[in-house]
Amino acid sequence: MATDNLVEISGVGYAYDRRHPVLTGIDMAIPRGKVVAIMGISGSGKTTLLRLIGGALQPTQGYVKVDGQLTHELDREGLYRMRRRMGLLFQFGALFTDLSVFDNVAFQMREHTDLPEAMIHDMVMMKLEAVGLRGAHRLMPSELSGGMARRVALARAIALDPMLIMYDEPFTGLDPISLGVIRNLVRKLNDALGSTSIVVTHDVQEALDIVDYVYYLSEGVMVAHGTPAQMRASQEPLVHQFVWGEADGPVAFQYPSRAYSEELELV
Amino acid sequence: MFNRGNIINVRTVGHHTIDSVLRLGYATRFFALTLLHSGTSFRRLHLIIRELYFTGVLSMIIILVSGLFVGMVLGFQGYQTLKTYGSESALGVLVALSLVRELGPVVSALLFASRAGSAMTAEIGLMKTTEQLSAMEMMAVDPIARVVAPRFWAGVISMPLLAAMFSAMGVYGGYLIGVVLIGVDEGSFWSQMQSAVDFREDIVNGVIKSIVFGIAVTWIALFEGYDAPPTAEGVSGATTRTVVTSSLAILGLDFILTAFMFRGI
Numbered sequence: 001m002a003t004d005n006l007v008e009i010s011g012v013g014y015a016y017d018r019r020h021p022v023l024t025g026i027d028m029a030i031p032r033g034k035v036v037a038i039m040g041i042s043g044s045g046k047t048t049l050l051r052l053i054g055g056a057l058q059p060t061q062g063y064v065k066v067d068g069q070l071t072h073e074l075d076r077e078g079l080y081r082m083r084r085r086m087g088l089l090f091q092f093g094a095l096f097t098d099l100s101v102f103d104n105v106a107f108q109m110r111e112h113t114d115l116p117e118a119m120i121h122d123m124v125m126m127k128l129e130a131v132g133l134r135g136a137h138r139l140m141p142s143e144l145s146g147g148m149a150r151r152v153a154l155a156r157a158i159a160l161d162p163m164l165i166m167y168d169e170p171f172t173g174l175d176p177i178s179l180g181v182i183r184n185l186v187r188k189l190n191d192a193l194g195s196t197s198i199v200v201t202h203d204v205q206e207a208l209d210i211v212d213y214v215y216y217l218s219e220g221v222m223v224a225h226g227t228p229a230q231m232r233a234s235q236e237p238l239v240h241q242f243v244w245g246e247a248d249g250p251v252a253f254q255y256p257s258r259a260y261s262e263e264l265e266l267v
Numbered sequence: 268m269f270n271r272g273n274i275i276n277v278r279t280v281g282h283h284t285i286d287s288v289l290r291l292g293y294a295t296r297f298f299a300l301t302l303l304h305s306g307t308s309f310r311r312l313h314l315i316i317r318e319l320y321f322t323g324v325l326s327m328i329i330i331l332v333s334g335l336f337v338g339m340v341l342g343f344q345g346y347q348t349l350k351t352y353g354s355e356s357a358l359g360v361l362v363a364l365s366l367v368r369e370l371g372p373v374v375s376a377l378l379f380a381s382r383a384g385s386a387m388t389a390e391i392g393l394m395k396t397t398e399q400l401s402a403m404e405m406m407a408v409d410p411i412a413r414v415v416a417p418r419f420w421a422g423v424i425s426m427p428l429l430a431a432m433f434s435a436m437g438v439y440g441g442y443l444i445g446v447v448l449i450g451v452d453e454g455s456f457w458s459q460m461q462s463a464v465d466f467r468e469d470i471v472n473g474v475i476k477s478i479v480f481g482i483a484v485t486w487i488a489l490f491e492g493y494d495a496p497p498t499a500e501g502v503s504g505a506t507t508r509t510v511v512t513s514s515l516a517i518l519g520l521d522f523i524l525t526a527f528m529f530r531g532i
Contacts, residue, residue, distance in 0.1 A: 054405055080407035088405045094398035111408050 005029045006164060006196045007053055011062030014048055022048045023220045026062070035190050035197040037207045040217035041242065046200040049217070050166055053198065054088060055079045067163065084112055087157030091169040093149040095141040101128070101152050102137040108159045127155040130192075131185060147178025154182070158189055165195050171203040179203075183210055204243050208232065216242065294490045297411075301419050301489070304412035314417035315424075322383040322418070323425030327432065329382055330375055334366075334433035337374060338440025341365055345441070346449055355451050359460035362441030363434075367464060367473045371434035373521050376480035378433075379426055380513035384488035387418055388509040391492025392502035400493075415493065419485050426481025427474050434473070472528045479520055484513040 007030035015021040023045045030036045038046050051057045052064050055071040064071045066082060074082060095104050105124045109115060115123075128134040131151040141149060150170065157165060167186060171179050187210040190197040201207045208214070208228040216224040216231070216239055224231070224239045231243055241249030261267050308315055345361040391414065394400050400410040438460075445451040464470065488509045495505035 056401070056404065080409075083405055083407040086405070088402070090398045090402055092397070094402040096399055096402075097394075097397070108406050108408070111406070111413075 004031055006032045006067055007198070008065040009049075009053070009062070010065075012049075012052060012059045012064060013061030014045075014052060014057060015060050021060075021220055023052075023059075023217075026217075026222050028215055028222070028225075030196060030198060031213075032196050033190075033194065034212040035187060035199065035210060037199045037201060037211040037214045038217060039201060039204065039207065039214055039242065041202060043219075044217040045220040046202075046217055047168055050088075050168055050198065050200050053164075054086060054166065055082060084108075084160060085163045087159070087162040087165045089150070089153050089157045089165070089167045089170055091172055092146075093141075093153035095144075095149055095153055095156070097141050099141075100137070101133065101139050101141070101144070104141070104152060105137075105155045105159055107156065112160065123159075124155075127159055128152075130158070130189065131155045132181070145178075147174050147181065150174065150178065150182055151185070154185060154189070158193060158195075161193055162195060165190065165193075165197045167197065167199045167201070169201055169203075170199065171201055171206050179206060183207075186210055202242075204245070208243075290494075293494065294486075297415075297490050297493065298486055300411050301416050301486075304409060304416045305420060307412040308416040308420055311417075314413070315420050318417045318421030319425055322379075322387070322421045323428065326379055326382045326425070326429060329378055330429045330433050331436050333374065333378055334371075334436030335440040337370055337433075338362060338366065338437030338442075339444045340440075341370075341437065342441040342444030342449070346445055346451070355445075355449075356455035357459055357463075358441065358445040358451050359438075359456035360463040362445070363438055363460045363464050364469060366434040366437040366441075367469050369521070369525075371437065372430045372473050372476040372480060373517060375430040375433040376426065376477065376484060376517045377514055379422075379429060379481075380484045380488070380517065381510055383422065383425075384484050384509050384513050385506045387422070387485070387488040388492040388495070388506045389502060391415070391418075391489060392495035392497075392505050395493065395495060396497040396499075396502060410493075415489050419489055422485030422488070423478065423481045426484070427477040430473065430477035430480075468528075472524075475528075476521065476524050479524060480517050483516045483520060487513045487516060 007028070009026055009028040012023060012026040013021055014023040026049065038049060040046050048057065052059055052071070053066065055064075055066075055074065058072045067085070069078070069082060071079070071082070096107065099107065102124055105127050106120050109120045109123060113120075124137070125134055128137055131154055133148060133151055133155065136144070136148065136152075141152070144152065154170075170182055170186065174182060183206050186197060186199060189195070199207055199211060208231065211228060213227060214225060214231045215222060218238050224234060224236050226234070231239060234240055234243065237250045240246070257263070259267075341362045342358065345358050345365075346355060349355050349357055349361065391400075394414065400414065403410045403413060442456065446453045446456050491505040491509045491512070492502075495501045
């Protein structure tokens with residue numbers, strides 16, 4: 001039965017090897033129709049969490065439930081059925097370099113549906129229009145700028161009108177104009193398609209402007225969560241340092257080392 | 268005897284052995300999955316045809332030119348040797364049998380490994396590095412069915428065709444040198460060749476060899492690409508391994524196949 005939360009994560013732990021857990025005791029709920037951010041510094045386990053939601057990894061503890069289904073109980077067919085209703089935007093787009101922009105966006109439609117080519121054409125053009133790149137449908141990925149490639153990847157991710165759109169670091173390495181375009185698209189597409197979105201990012205200000213709720217991860221543990229306003233006002237030292245981009249704090253500026261005076265042989 | 272250095276050496280050898288066995292198991296599983304997903308490729312023939320162009324058609328130039336030169340060299344060398352025994356008229360037989368039984372399948376497979384095998388490894392390795400394969404997985408499309416299987420069958424189909432072209436071009440090269448340049452009798456060149464080359468013993472065996480080489484080279488190339496670490500160094504190492512491993516596999520398999528095929532002689 002459908003619940004109000006599209007994604008439920010309970011007590012999730014994940015470890016590539018037992019001694020070094022990547023995630024520990026994560027509890028999250030992502031309500032339908034909302035845009036939720038998962039934030040944290042590099043290496044905090046954000047992308048691993050996204051891969052767990054997409055079923056690319058299985059939790060070593062706890063469970064991940066997407067649309068009422070436990071991902072670790074799904075067989076390959078079940079997992080693929082679930083993924084047909086998901087869209088994932090990779091950090092650098094991951095466009096198929098041997099296919100044109102049009103064919104990239106049409107890829108899933110051709111793979112998963114028997115729609116006539118004329119209808120696929122119209123649907124692809126609608127998706128490309130949504131990201132402002134209808135005129136670029138004949139170009140190859142090598143002819144696109146970084147921002148354009150990200151927009152095409154976004155059009156591809158929403159090709160089958162997914163129930164869940166996931167973004168892995170969508171703002172990384174973009175110029176300010178492209179960044180603004182992508183940021184607004186994340187919100188607009190979510191609302192227009194009636195989807196639910198999860199944005200994994202460490203670009204704080206860009207994300208806080210468009211999301212409904214934020215989960216903050218540090219070293220694989222959920223340390224804070226709240227609305228963007230609550231995160232901005234948070235006095236939790238880790239969150240405060242992260243949101244305001246302070247160089248030193250709980251996350252030390254210096255990599256662990258022996259004393260400076262000792263290093264310079266002053267004592 | 269059991270000092271620390273020796274123990275470390277034994278441990279390293281043990282690690283390498285376990286790694287190699289694991290990798291072989293993984294490669295075998297990969298091969299089985301490729302065969303399992305081949306039905307999808309044959310239902311969507313345009314995927315195989317596209318790969319046939321990249322692996323087969325684009326390898327034709329190097330195969331044809333090499334075949335011609337190998338045949339011409341065989342013409343010179345064969346004539347020199349046969350002249351000593353006064354049997355220059357058997358030049359056609361020597362050229363044809365050398366090419367159809369051995370040089371055609373082996374040299375064309377070595378060239379195929381360097382030209383098409385390395386390209387396949389680099390392409391799939393880069394697709395993995397740039398997360399294209401993961402993207403496909405996340406779109407509920409199996410990369411083995413969509414990317415690997417069509418390339419595998421394209422390699423297996425093109426290899427015997429390329430070997431046949433190599434041999435045909437080689438025979439023509441031998442004819443150019445033996446008959447046109449040196450002046451061996453044209454009638455005996457062709458007629459002796461025709462009577463000495465047996466369809467079952469020579470041509471079919473040569474085709475079997477090239478099919479086996481095609482399977483080996485394409486499997487190695489695809490597996491190396493699919494298993495490549497997703498870094499620039501990883502892809503470059505995988506490409507090198509494809510050429511080295513497939514070349515050794517071709518030579519090793521050639522020895523085994525030849526030993527079986529001609530054991531009655």
